[in-house]
Amino acid sequence: MGVHTAHNAESSDHAAVSHQFEDIGQQNEIYIVGMWTFLVTEIMFFGVLFFAYVLYRWKFGDVFYEAHKVLNVRLGFINTTVLLTSSLFMALGVRSAMLKNRKMTLFWLISVIVCAFAFMVIKYFEYSAKIAAHEIPGPFFQWHGPGSAGQAEIFFSLYFAMTGLHGIHVLIGIITLGILAWMVAVKHKAVDDYMPIEMFGLYWHFVDIVWIFLFPLFYLMPHG
Amino acid sequence: MDHSENQAHHAPPLKMFIATFSFLLVMLWLTVAVSYVNLGPLNNVVAMTIAVAKMMAVILYFMGVKAGSKLVWFWAAAGFIWFLLMFFTLGDYMFRPNVVGW
Amino acid sequence: MKEETNSMPAHDAPQVNYLNWSHTVKSWLLTGDHKRIAMLYLISVSAFFLVGSAAAGLIRLELTSPRGVLLENETYNKIFTMHGVVMVFFFLIPAIPAILGNFLVPLMIGARDLAFPRLNLLSWYVYMAGGVCAVIAMMTGGVDTGWTFYTPYSSMYSKSQVVWAICGAFFAGFSSIFTGINFIVTIHKMRAPGLTWFRLPLFVWAQYATSVIMILGTPVIAITLLLVVVERTLHIGIFDPKLGGDPVLFQHLFWFYSHPAVYIMILPSMGVISELMACFSRKRVFGYSFVAFSSLAIAALGFLVWGHHMFVSSQSMYQGMVFSIISTVVAVPSAIKVFNWTATMYKGSIRLETPMYYALGFLGLFLIGGLTGLYLSSMATDIHLHDTYFVVAHFHYVMVGGTIMGYLGGLHFWWPKMTGRLYSEFWGRLSAILVFLGFNATFMPQFVVGYLGMPRRYHYYYLMPEFQIWHVLSSFGSILLAVGFMLPAFYLTWSYLKGPKAGPNPWNATGLEWTTQSPPMSHNFDEPPIVTEEAYAYDAEAEEAEDIEEAPAAKPAHAPKPAGG
Amino acid sequence: MGNFPLMPEQASTFAGPYDVLFLVTTILTVVFTGLVSALVVFFALRYRKGNKVNRKGAHDEHLPLELTWTILPLILGLVIFFWAAALFTHMRSAPKDAMEIYVIGKQWMWHIQHPDGVRENNELHVPLGKPVKLIMISQDVLHSFFIPQFRVKQDVIPGRYTTLWFEPSKVGRYNLLCAEYCGTQHSEMGGFVEVMEQAEYQKWLASKGARNFDQKLTMEKAGEAIYKQYNCAGCHEANDSIRGPSLAGLFGKVVALEKGDSVTADNSYVREAILSPNDRLTKGYIASMPTYKGQITEEQTLQLMAHIKTLGVAQPKPTMAPAVSPPAGSTDPSVPDVRPTGTPE
Numbered sequence A: 001m002g003v004h005t006a007h008n009a010e011s012s013d014h015a016a017v018s019h020q021f022e023d024i025g026q027q028n029e030i031y032i033v034g035m036w037t038f039l040v041t042e043i044m045f046f047g048v049l050f051f052a053y054v055l056y057r058w059k060f061g062d063v064f065y066e067a068h069k070v071l072n073v074r075l076g077f078i079n080t081t082v083l084l085t086s087s088l089f090m091a092l093g094v095r096s097a098m099l100k101n102r103k104m105t106l107f108w109l110i111s112v113i114v115c116a117f118a119f120m121v122i123k124y125f126e127y128s129a130k131i132a133a134h135e136i137p138g139p140f141f142q143w144h145g146p147g148s149a150g151q152a153e154i155f156f157s158l159y160f161a162m163t164g165l166h167g168i169h170v171l172i173g174i175i176t177l178g179i180l181a182w183m184v185a186v187k188h189k190a191v192d193d194y195m196p197i198e199m200f201g202l203y204w205h206f207v208d209i210v211w212i213f214l215f216p217l218f219y220l221m222p223h224g
Numbered sequence B: 001m002d003h004s005e006n007q008a009h010h011a012p013p014l015k016m017f018i019a020t021f022s023f024l025l026v027m028l029w030l031t032v033a034v035s036y037v038n039l040g041p042l043n044n045v046v047a048m049t050i051a052v053a054k055m056m057a058v059i060l061y062f063m064g065v066k067a068g069s070k071l072v073w074f075w076a077a078a079g080f081i082w083f084l085l086m087f088f089t090l091g092d093y094m095f096r097p098n099v100v101g102w
Numbered sequence C: 001m002k003e004e005t006n007s008m009p010a011h012d013a014p015q016v017n018y019l020n021w022s023h024t025v026k027s028w029l030l031t032g033d034h035k036r037i038a039m040l041y042l043i044s045v046s047a048f049f050l051v052g053s054a055a056a057g058l059i060r061l062e063l064t065s066p067r068g069v070l071l072e073n074e075t076y077n078k079i080f081t082m083h084g085v086v087m088v089f090f091f092l093i094p095a096i097p098a099i100l101g102n103f104l105v106p107l108m109i110g111a112r113d114l115a116f117p118r119l120n121l122l123s124w125y126v127y128m129a130g131g132v133c134a135v136i137a138m139m140t141g142g143v144d145t146g147w148t149f150y151t152p153y154s155s156m157y158s159k160s161q162v163v164w165a166i167c168g169a170f171f172a173g174f175s176s177i178f179t180g181i182n183f184i185v186t187i188h189k190m191r192a193p194g195l196t197w198f199r200l201p202l203f204v205w206a207q208y209a210t211s212v213i214m215i216l217g218t219p220v221i222a223i224t225l226l227l228v229v230v231e232r233t234l235h236i237g238i239f240d241p242k243l244g245g246d247p248v249l250f251q252h253l254f255w256f257y258s259h260p261a262v263y264i265m266i267l268p269s270m271g272v273i274s275e276l277m278a279c280f281s282r283k284r285v286f287g288y289s290f291v292a293f294s295s296l297a298i299a300a301l302g303f304l305v306w307g308h309h310m311f312v313s314s315q316s317m318y319q320g321m322v323f324s325i326i327s328t329v330v331a332v333p334s335a336i337k338v339f340n341w342t343a344t345m346y347k348g349s350i351r352l353e354t355p356m357y358y359a360l361g362f363l364g365l366f367l368i369g370g371l372t373g374l375y376l377s378s379m380a381t382d383i384h385l386h387d388t389y390f391v392v393a394h395f396h397y398v399m400v401g402g403t404i405m406g407y408l409g410g411l412h413f414w415w416p417k418m419t420g421r422l423y424s425e426f427w428g429r430l431s432a433i434l435v436f437l438g439f440n441a442t443f444m445p446q447f448v449v450g451y452l453g454m455p456r457r458y459h460y461y462y463l464m465p466e467f468q469i470w471h472v473l474s475s476f477g478s479i480l481l482a483v484g485f486m487l488p489a490f491y492l493t494w495s496y497l498k499g500p501k502a503g504p505n506p507w508n509a510t511g512l513e514w515t516t517q518s519p520p521m522s523h524n525f526d527e528p529p530i531v532t533e534e535a536y537a538y539d540a541e542a543e544e545a546e547d548i549e550e551a552p553a554a555k556p557a558h559a560p561k562p563a564g565g
Numbered sequence D: 001m002g003n004f005p006l007m008p009e010q011a012s013t014f015a016g017p018y019d020v021l022f023l024v025t026t027i028l029t030v031v032f033t034g035l036v037s038a039l040v041v042f043f044a045l046r047y048r049k050g051n052k053v054n055r056k057g058a059h060d061e062h063l064p065l066e067l068t069w070t071i072l073p074l075i076l077g078l079v080i081f082f083w084a085a086a087l088f089t090h091m092r093s094a095p096k097d098a099m100e101i102y103v104i105g106k107q108w109m110w111h112i113q114h115p116d117g118v119r120e121n122n123e124l125h126v127p128l129g130k131p132v133k134l135i136m137i138s139q140d141v142l143h144s145f146f147i148p149q150f151r152v153k154q155d156v157i158p159g160r161y162t163t164l165w166f167e168p169s170k171v172g173r174y175n176l177l178c179a180e181y182c183g184t185q186h187s188e189m190g191g192f193v194e195v196m197e198q199a200e201y202q203k204w205l206a207s208k209g210a211r212n213f214d215q216k217l218t219m220e221k222a223g224e225a226i227y228k229q230y231n232c233a234g235c236h237e238a239n240d241s242i243r244g245p246s247l248a249g250l251f252g253k254v255v256a257l258e259k260g261d262s263v264t265a266d267n268s269y270v271r272e273a274i275l276s277p278n279d280r281l282t283k284g285y286i287a288s289m290p291t292y293k294g295q296i297t298e299e300q301t302l303q304l305m306a307h308i309k310t311l312g313v314a315q316p317k318p319t320m321a322p323a324v325s326p327p328a329g330s331t332d333p334s335v336p337d338v339r340p341t342g343t344p345e
């Protein structure tokens, strides 16, 4: 244990082992646990919306069923596939980082970005179609299907709130991925260790899990 | 404390990822296919069971919880369990005096 | 940012410590040191307390007359909203965790810092961002929804700056999430060798339980408030009764967090009290494991009682009963704590220093506050008392009488550690007594007037002019209380600048934080401590036998050797 | 009451039992606070540093003691809980013969309609010794109907009816307040409740009815006028027809819905059926009834409901009642208005 000067305490953040930790093993375990506790907050965050969805679907089941027909299952399906694939790429990226294969890490990270981007583009088309059809809640909302317009509006409120929040997470993911990829490309020492990529991977897989639920809940609503 | 558990983080085998991914794709097809069959109230059960299976696959293999420490298991489970607590609220909606609406 | 090389030690402190190793602004604003971040929080949280208190002063002034004194309807509503929002989100929730917790958790477990120093700094910046939003809300016209933001008033009818205020609360929430994550990981993984869970100081247990609530509860209110914002601005709404949505759903989601949040406020304070009781009775806390586990029990059960705020909101009667009975059960762990603290004093060697004054004050006031919670959690009695001053008195008893007493007690206890200086015992005790008396004078009358039927959030009560006497009493009490609160600001500042040196362990307390120098150096300990004893190695009997007149020589508690000095 | 009022007047049958429970809880509070404070002060004085007292044999664990002070508060707490729960159930279960008065809350006034058409604002006149049940709804935000001297309070909510009942037990004038924050003039949203002898009340009703020309109509009459104005009868004839179901004896009937389930027709259901009829279609009908949301006010809705209640009693359909058990909520005593006449049980 070296002598810690005050200066040392400030600047050793970039070293492989931060000053507050004993060794890399402790540090890695702490990072993983820390990331999971963060994901716990994310679960509760999305959880409220999922709960609201269940509540309203239980109450307004019929109209929800009618409203869900407006959504494009084909696009939803493609998007799910895209996201699942991106999750695979992410896992492979983390694996390459563990194996200290910088080139492959970069390759997989960029593949994830491409997938995420594709996802957003598809989402954009879906959203614009909804907006054009006045299926966005608010003053311009129109509902021509059977059942109560108000209840349909709540369906679309939930649809936009949930997929929107998910989309924001994807967006944040894209930005972070860009930074990570750049760091890997320039051999930044912060990504010497695989941990930053692994942590981001956890985030990305979580975002994927959210979509795994959103897809059946919104696009594949069975009657009954 | 015992810091050694994660010391030697062996990269998981490629095969595992491919298997997980294939499982996810199969499940995706399955859930879409099932949604065209009318199973009545079972529909929701099936759809959610499949989603949970997919989630477990992602958590255990992609996110590496399977190989993680006890603490990681604990926190990974905590969030999902606590989320279910929210459904306690439904009790109110089931027993509200008003029959219609809320 | 200017590069300043200011390496000289401060004029009056010989050793290098976390305060004086650098004086540049940058070294403060970019610090990763948990102790410096605690100080940043201390300053900003105190500023918000001042804002909230000023609002309280205006409330009390206005209520001295049944037709009001100087405020318009609209203004009064904005004042109490600001009072509530600032006090809850910007003062009470961060107070103990972010100041004392931040400072002490690493020291108490013998770590060099929290697990994520930069996240810790970020949490302060996020808190400040929230503060800026709240200030913008106040400057641009204020908010008039009450701190509870009930829909549909907040989402559709209010014409005030709801969005800014909600952004403020949202950011403040994220700041406490970050603190919670940091504490949980740190306490799990960074305890010094030998420091097992059952050797941990009870303060650390309390912080752990608090952090669990923070990370499980706070996201819920964050997204709920966000939903109000999107409903207000984009009409993407799920609470709107015009669409068939349920406005009461908001209350469920709001209290799903906000009831556990009251335990975010009280648990850390209870942790402080455990430390004070042990140190100033010179005894191990009675029933250590009961006190420790009751914190976890409160944290867990506290999540199942939120509906007790909604007994008359049209919530189902049956669900109300479930919430009511669980509320009764959750009172039991609090009872366990109270009785164990009392038992700790039995056969101790009690020193009535300032922190102990606060601790004893806490006991009395928390008891009254907690037991009046019982009136409110019993559905029948709550029907009449709901939304009256009885509730106002209840929560001030627990929040001010409980949490603030604990907070001030803790601040006085660890002040010598944080600043290396002693304060005047005379002024300290005087302020503790003033706060206690002033507090009772302010809020005891509110129980009566609440029972009489004075609704809260009223600034006219001309239909019931007979209530005036109680309001006037309360307002007079608040003057006393204000003086009590203001005093520490002066003598603590004086102590920081001119107070006598404290030495590493002025109270002769056990606990790792007392083994290092005061104020501690940036990396906390010269050598990583190894723990061989449990936290409360006091021995009242032996101490009395040794020497009655003088404090016995510092006995290293559970570290190999005291550092610094 | 003197200068230092300590408790609110007792002006309803709830007040007595309520105050007893309140008192007992207060005794509990005083006893516990006194006990702990006394111990703390005693210990602080006796075991003060330097006092030569016996400090030998101090424990820091003691299981029996821990159990005592865990179980004792739990039991006491549960006693209070069950007591309160019983009283609460009573306070929430209106007797079937209660007189119904309709209340609409809006920013910032209480609008009250008596069954026979008398309306008043921020005042409520009720007869002594008769159970009164309020059926309440809000036009805008949340409000809360609060009469301290009766010990009653209930939030009033937009989009849904809530109910409140009490039985005045003392003649006099009491406060009527709004207890749920509702915006700028929340503190001025109130007035008084006047409890009158039965005969006085009748007199008051009569004079009030004569004085205000436009309030002469009883609620049923007013409702009938609206019924005519919107030509409801055009579709709703005395017997079920192709165009619309008969509304005779609708209240309390179990209505089978197109979706397959069923509801008991109560105030809330009928309100919804008028304002947004397509949300729940009656079995056998299509969504042909126009939506009256935005055209018919809350007040008119209440009047329409009063009128529909006069449309006669339906023949109970024996095939229906046993087949569908009413949803759990409808067994709740506080279901707004399940008319005794049509209740299937």
Ligand code: HEA
Pocket: C148, C262, C263, C265, C266, C308, C309, C327, C328, C330, C331, C332, C334, C335, C336, C338, C366, C367, C369, C370, C371, C373, C374, C376, C377, C378, C382, C385, C386, C387, C391, C394, C395, C398, C399, C402, C403, D028, D032, D072, D073, D074, D076, D077
């Ligand atoms: C620090 C904050 C804090 C704490 C700790 C508590 C603690 C408790 N609170 Fe309080 N409460 C608030 C802050 C707090 N509360 C706030 C801010 C509000 C209002 C919010 C708003 O509307 O703006 C509120 C409102 C509130 C209500 C809603 C009132 C209403 O709006 O109608 C209720 C109802 O049940 C309640 C109950 C309780 C209970 C049962 C406890 C219990 O945890 C208390 C437990 C402690 C004891 C019981 C004392 C010790 C025990 C003994 C000495 C043994 C004897 C005990 C028995 C016999 C059981 N509180």
Ligand code: HEA
Pocket: C050, C053, C054, C056, C057, C058, C059, C060, C061, C080, C081, C083, C084, C085, C087, C088, C091, C092, C145, C146, C147, C148, C392, C396, C399, C400, C404, C442, C455, C456, C457, C458, C459, C478, C479, C481, C482, C485
């Ligand atoms: C930590 C939380 C906290 C704290 C410390 C306090 C402290 C105080 N509170 Fe507050 N209070 C709340 C939390 C808190 N409150 C909450 C959450 C609400 C509910 C809000 C809502 O309904 O939405 C509330 C509501 C509330 C009300 C009810 C308002 C209403 O419903 O109409 C009242 C009334 O007396 C009150 C009084 C006081 C007083 C006298 C103090 C005292 O302890 C404060 C002591 C300080 C002073 C007395 C003033 C000091 C003087 C100055 C700084 C000089 C400036 C003076 C002038 C400009 C005149 N509070």
Ligand code: CUA
Pocket: D105, D106, D107, D108, D142, D143, D144, D178, D179, D180, D181, D182, D183, D186, D187, D189
């Ligand atoms: Cu209406 Cu307050």
Ligand SMILES: [Cu+2]
Pocket: C258, C259, C262, C305, C306, C308, C309
């Ligand atoms: Cu609560």
